[in-house]
Amino acid sequence: MLMTLYADSRYPVSPTIEALHVDEMQSYARSGTWGTAAQRTAIAATARIAQCEQGLQESVDDEKLAAQAKLPDAAVRLARAVAVDSHNIDRKFCQDIQAQGVSEGAYVEIVALVSRLSNMDVFARGLGIPPRKLLEPADETLPSFERPAEAVDEGFFTASVPNAPEGGALAESLYGKGPAGNVFRAVSLVPDEARRVIALVSQQYFGAEHLLDFHVTSDHALSRAQIELVATKVSEYNQCFY
């Protein structure tokens, strides 16, 4: 088990973030809702390969983990697209991937997993340390393949769990009492992935209840305006309209 993750950083990382990120690294190597531990590990390694090919990060010699599972070509295509070309993904791409055998739930799980890995890798790059090495698959549990009964078409490429009351108890467990913005509901077709994304955003940025409160105080070393400046520059590069 990983005990420390950022001992080699010259810059301070809080125990809260370190613990969250240790759990993140372990999550890629564990069975999910739609993918086995071996498949999820292979997806993560495939995304890493694409990032290395673009020169966006250094290799830490974990590319071989991409061979942990024989992934469908469409899953490889999706993982690579999310890693390095997400701004060109459109509804037709999403439909093509599913037509080639990746289920809607698996699509969402791959998107969330690769996006969460990008969070880790960009953070390490910012600190000036190598990406944290991916772990070997940790279990042989079969995925549950459970699709939430509450999920509906909200106009996104994939179904999602709407806010309460339509989303029921599941929505409250994911989003809390108040209505959640679209980005918090985006990957809720796979509730475990949504919980992880929401937990990361709440610790690393601001919780949903403070998103539009520009006077909120926080433990961040930057002001809210400075934080938004960094966020905007990153989103401009990723051509993210949202």
Next chain:
Amino acid sequence: MEHGCELVRFAGALMKPDTAELAAAREAVAERLGPEAVTTASIIGGNFSMLDRVANAIGISVDAMVVKPTADFREALGINTFPSAVNTLG
């Protein structure tokens, strides 16, 4: 904005392959804003790298209450030309 130039330089370098530029941008942030600022800027960079990918790949639209108040600067900044704009603007 105070130290805005250093932060914009760092955020831009974070997204590009030039490691020498990234190292220089990081040093500038550490020198002017302190080492904790490097950590926070990196956290925010990672966080939005994640959210941007989720938003782009799931095709979410901008929340209704934000669309109108942002219309003027979206147009001015060229954000409406991003491929993912179609998910909101149609």
